Amino acid sequence: MEDDRFLDDLFAASRAEAPQALMARVLADAEAQRPRPVFTWRSLSALAASGLMGLWLGWSGVAASQAATGFDAGLDIVAALDPATQ
Amino acid sequence: MAGDEDAALLSAYAAGDAAAARRLAARLVPRLHALASRVLADPAEAEDVTQETMLRLWKAAPDWRAEGAQVSTWCWKVALNLCIDRRRRAVRLAYGDPPERPDPAPSAPESLMADERRRALDAAMAELPERQRAALSMKLDLGLSQREIAAALDCGEEAVESLLARGRRKLAERLRPQRAALGLEG
Numbered sequence: 421m422e423d424d425r426f427l428d429d430l431f432a433a434s435r436a437e438a439p440q441a442l443m444a445r446v447l448a449d450a451e452a453q454r455p456r457p458v459f460t461w462r463s464l465s466a467l468a469a470s471g472l473m474g475l476w477l478g479w480s481g482v483a484a485s486q487a488a489t490g491f492d493a494g495l496d497i498v499a500a501l502d503p504a505t506q
Numbered sequence: 507m508a509g510d511e512d513a514a515l516l517s518a519y520a521a522g523d524a525a526a527a528r529r530l531a532a533r534l535v536p537r538l539h540a541l542a543s544r545v546l547a548d549p550a551e552a553e554d555v556t557q558e559t560m561l562r563l564w565k566a567a568p569d570w571r572a573e574g575a576q577v578s579t580w581c582w583k584v585a586l587n588l589c590i591d592r593r594r595r596a597v598r599l600a601y602g603d604p605p606e607r608p609d610p611a612p613s614a615p616e617s618l619m620a621d622e623r624r625r626a627l628d629a630a631m632a633e634l635p636e637r638q639r640a641a642l643s644m645k646l647d648l649g650l651s652q653r654e655i656a657a658a659l660d661c662g663e664e665a666v667e668s669l670l671a672r673g674r675r676k677l678a679e680r681l682r683p684q685r686a687a688l689g690l691e692g
Contacts, residue, residue: 424674424675424677424678424682426678426681426682426685426690426691427646427674427677427678427681428646429690430623430626430627430681430688430690431544431627431642431643431646431647432646433620433623434620434623434624434627435540435543435544435647436539436540436543436544436549436552437536437539437540438535438536438538438539438540438553438556439553442535442539442553442556442557443531443532443535445557446531446535446556446557446560446561447527447528447531449557449560449561449564450519450524450527450528450531450560450564451524451527453561453564453565453567454519454522454524454527454564455519455520455521455522455567455568456522
């Protein structure tokens with residue numbers, strides 16, 4: 421084959437570069453078309469269930485802590501009133 | 507593998523990941539633009555084709571199937587079809603003198619030489635049939651393998667080999683007398 425390697429150099433030397441403005445337009449299109457997360461009935465139900473579970477756990481934790489505190493306070497009162505400890 | 511990474515980024519974009527779109531655009535836009543610029547020899551049209559190809563990709567993302575074509579191959583195909591449509595719509599321009607490129611600001615000798623080379627190559631490419639032009643650009647601008655070019659052009663690898671050989675021969679015949687003037691002797 422006759423020497424045509426200069427074509428490779430010619431292509432490399434004259435390759436167009438994408439302007440920044442083009443990239444900006446492409447990314448604006450991407451953002452406009454970007455799929456948003458979709459909430460289905462199933463995902464909403466799961467979300468609601470986990471919220472309720474969290475509320476219940478929180479409430480039961482507080483209740484348990486209050487019960488324990490009340491019990492301890494009662495013991496202190498009993499001890500204070502016990503003549504044997506006076 | 508590059509094709510897997512493109513598919514993974516497209517899938518992430520389809521799930522709402524904006525960063526994935528930026529990374530995918532950074533991988534594809536420069537190459538799409540180089541291909542469209544070479545095939546159309548018109549900067550404004552090349553930008554439009556690149557933007558339209560990417561827009562179609564964003565729209566196709568939610569329904570993209572990994573077992574289908576590679577993302578990049580799909581893009582080359584779409585871009586080439588858009589290029590062909592545009593050239594057929596403006597046949598008079600396409601086969602006449604290539605459109606003037608906007609003159610870059612500095613007129614340093616290197617810049618003038620680069621401009622001369624681009625004009626010479628544009629003019630020579632404009633005389634080639636569409637598929638030869640596309641095959642040459644995919645090979646020499648994008649560095650694709652013959653198998654990848656065959657997939658983008660929907661033909662066999664032997665046909666690609668023939669397109670490339672004929673295209674190179676015609677370009678070389680046309681441009682060889684200008685080698686010295688274009689600073690390509692050596």
